[in-house]
Amino acid sequence: MELASVTQDYALPRQTLFRRPGRIVALDGVNLTVGPGRSLGIVGESGAGKSTLARLAMALERPASGTVRFMGHDLNALPHAALRGLRRHFQMVFQDPNGSLDPRQRVGWIVAEPLRAVGGLSAEDEREAIAAVLESVGLHAADRDKYPHEFSGGQRQRIAIARALITRPSLIVADEPVSALDASVQAQVLNLLQDLIAKHGVTLLLISHDLAVVDHLCEEVAVMYRGRIVEQASPERLFAAPAHPYTRLLIDSLPQLSSRPRRRPMRAASTAEAPGGCSFARRCPHVRERCRAEAPVLREVGARHLAACHFAEAIIAQPRT
Amino acid sequence: MALLEVEELTVRLATARGPADAVRGVSFSLDRGQTLGLTGESGSGKSMTALAVIALLPEGARATGRVLLNGEDLLAASERRLCAVRGNRIGMIFQEPMTALDPLHSVVRQVAEPLRLHRGLSAGAARAEALRLLDRVRLADAHRSAAAYPHQLSGGQRQRVLIASALACGPDLLVADEPTTALDATTQSEILDLIAELVDEDGMALMLISHDLGVMAQNVTRTLVMYGGSIVESGPTEAVFSRLAHPYTRGLHAARPRLGVGRGKRLAAIPGTVPEIADLPPGCPFAGRCPLTIAACSAAIPPPLPVGPGHAARCIRLEAALTLPKAAD
Numbered sequence: 001m002e003l004a005s006v007t008q009d010y011a012l013p014r015q016t017l018f019r020r021p022g023r024i025v026a027l028d029g030v031n032l033t034v035g036p037g038r039s040l041g042i043v044g045e046s047g048a049g050k051s052t053l054a055r056l057a058m059a060l061e062r063p064a065s066g067t068v069r070f071m072g073h074d075l076n077a078l079p080h081a082a083l084r085g086l087r088r089h090f091q092m093v094f095q096d097p098n099g100s101l102d103p104r105q106r107v108g109w110i111v112a113e114p115l116r117a118v119g120g121l122s123a124e125d126e127r128e129a130i131a132a133v134l135e136s137v138g139l140h141a142a143d144r145d146k147y148p149h150e151f152s153g154g155q156r157q158r159i160a161i162a163r164a165l166i167t168r169p170s171l172i173v174a175d176e177p178v179s180a181l182d183a184s185v186q187a188q189v190l191n192l193l194q195d196l197i198a199k200h201g202v203t204l205l206l207i208s209h210d211l212a213v214v215d216h217l218c219e220e221v222a223v224m225y226r227g228r229i230v231e232q233a234s235p236e237r238l239f240a241a242p243a244h245p246y247t248r249l250l251i252d253s254l255p256q257l258s259s260r261p262r263r264r265p266m267r268a269a270s271t272a273e274a275p276g277g278c279s280f281a282r283r284c285p286h287v288r289e290r291c292r293a294e295a296p297v298l299r300e301v302g303a304r305h306l307a308a309c310h311f312a313e314a315i316i317a318q319p320r321t
Numbered sequence: 322m323a324l325l326e327v328e329e330l331t332v333r334l335a336t337a338r339g340p341a342d343a344v345r346g347v348s349f350s351l352d353r354g355q356t357l358g359l360t361g362e363s364g365s366g367k368s369m370t371a372l373a374v375i376a377l378l379p380e381g382a383r384a385t386g387r388v389l390l391n392g393e394d395l396l397a398a399s400e401r402r403l404c405a406v407r408g409n410r411i412g413m414i415f416q417e418p419m420t421a422l423d424p425l426h427s428v429v430r431q432v433a434e435p436l437r438l439h440r441g442l443s444a445g446a447a448r449a450e451a452l453r454l455l456d457r458v459r460l461a462d463a464h465r466s467a468a469a470y471p472h473q474l475s476g477g478q479r480q481r482v483l484i485a486s487a488l489a490c491g492p493d494l495l496v497a498d499e500p501t502t503a504l505d506a507t508t509q510s511e512i513l514d515l516i517a518e519l520v521d522e523d524g525m526a527l528m529l530i531s532h533d534l535g536v537m538a539q540n541v542t543r544t545l546v547m548y549g550g551s552i553v554e555s556g557p558t559e560a561v562f563s564r565l566a567h568p569y570t571r572g573l574h575a576a577r578p579r580l581g582v583g584r585g586k587r588l589a590a591i592p593g594t595v596p597e598i599a600d601l602p603p604g605c606p607f608a609g610r611c612p613l614t615i616a617a618c619s620a621a622i623p624p625p626l627p628v629g630p631g632h633a634a635r636c637i638r639l640e641a642a643l644t645l646p647k648a649a650d
Binding site for chain 2: 045046152153154155182183184185186187188190191194198209210211212213215216217218219235239249250251252253254255256257
């Protein structure tokens, strides 16, 4: 999967009849590559553009500019039928299994839906595929005749994962797959995802707001802020030597079980946009003149470590609190 | 006499499968200037306990036991009396500020509302006080944002408005039910720091409900861990998280994904799922998922056994539980 200079914007609701509606930039020139069998995690706060990225990667919407390529095909240049045929190779797991599983259909029907969409399978093969995929996510073949409401939250997410796996895709895009689950069940689903990556060699694009989840599953992490990737590295490198002040803020915001000294609360930043310059400048504790004038580009700051900050080297050198 | 004393609180709900107890014999007390946390997963009864304390239980729920605020039993109080207490002596903050705020009124009006209602202030005086409160919770551009409607503010700003409204009448007790769960990580710590500062300045009591163990560890001095409607472990926060006496507390602690554990390491998941309240076993609610279960566990709900000073766990296999593997912080 390869995203090149991808931009996406959405129209805001019209303020008045007489003015053109404003637009909000959800993605601003994003470049990303996920190699086969690799796992990439995307973190960032709400509004950072994480889910937009997932929708573009799944060809659920077209980017305003830029290209999204999968297995060498430009997803937005493919004829409809060819795209449909290609879809068996990339599947998605959504955050809320209650919203993504049809309550009026039995589990077997739900899980086999992508197979039917792709077509060309006998009823017998379909039955076998359902049984195999349910067992691979830790459910029973007999569960096919039950309805989603007969399962717990964790089991429902397993059903959603089974549905994504049934076409044997090479890429799975998971948008917050465990955030709706209870803590004790979250670990079960994370272990399952880990096994699937290891066993089937699935490529994973994982969207999460939880740094620890991404650290657990991914070989590489991209941090997004306001539609841009501001830092990208291996989790070991990223969490040990963050180069962007926003990454550092995210890490420091993680509640630790050991108590920490309280910071004096800051006044919340206004959401009004500063024209030009770094989009994080308003919230950045290290902001200088140059940051307000000139937007930093994503550049190499170490081995396999990218960051978009004018002063990345100085930030890395700073001791962690 | 403590500010808040909850004695043998039981909340029975009418479920599709008949009446079932969501809260089973919960007792605790909380005094001014103290902070108390309730943690547990969904269905543990933590939110029902909070709703019973603020006398806002859902339709069809029946609470027994006693909830004493300044010695007055709220479970026995009239609705009229409760209206005079809620929002006045008890301030409340909920998870989703968008549903707690009225979309049709400006924020300054919503913060002023309890002042007019409970303190009988004039419109002008209430407005002036509301502006002061919005400034105190550090709403961005407080004077300009005051005229805004909730949908024009971000999640964190809305939560600041809700906090201002909860604090308006100078309550004795602040009940915060998952106040930061809907917020981003960076906003979460800002809001928690703000709550801590305000509680500290006003000397009120804080009852904080959160599923997040990290939020507990950093924000309350005493922690109650709930499972299946019972308090399975309670004690000073530091002691609870260093001893992790109950097998459930220890399991929950080990199941968290943590930074730096590394890929390829499996998480120590707790087998099974949280039972629905209609399915709770007769004895220890955790018996079905616990690695130490013996026949006696299912006989009766275990009594709280002492672990240390002010620290107790409801587990009859406490000695064995303390030797279970423990995850690093």
